[in-house]
Amino acid sequence: MAKVPGFAKAFAGRWRIVEMDVWDNEYLDLLEEAHLTFQGKSDGEIAFGALKSFLDVRYGTRDGSACAEFSWEGHDENDPSCGRGWL
Numbered sequence: 001m002a003k004v005p006g007f008a009k010a011f012a013g014r015w016r017i018v019e020m021d022v023w024d025n026e027y028l029d030l031l032e033e034a035h036l037t038f039q040g041k042s043d044g045e046i047a048f049g050a051l052k053s054f055l056d057v058r059y060g061t062r063d064g065s066a067c068a069e070f071s072w073e074g075h076d077e078n079d080p081s082c083g084r085g086w087l
Helices: 006-011
Strands: 013-016 035-037 042-048 051-062 065-075 078-085
Touching: 006 051, 006 065, 035 051, 042 065, 042 078
Parallel strands: none
Antiparallel strands: 013 035, 035 042, 042 051, 051 065, 065 078
16 A cells, blocks of 8 residues: 655545635535545545546645645536646
């Protein structure tokens, strides 16, 4: 079993999304509570509005702070979608 990076432990678990620049708060929780979930070495999921996607995560640092950079792939209103993000 691959060792989980130390930075991954800082992000592990389910994180509630409470605000986004593009969508209002009512839309965020359209189908379920908006969240990011980080699991294990490089897995996770993101859900908000009508989007539900799986994450491929890389942990490291950005400007001296812990960072999780991810690509995601899933479905938004049953249409395939993908993208990238970080926190």
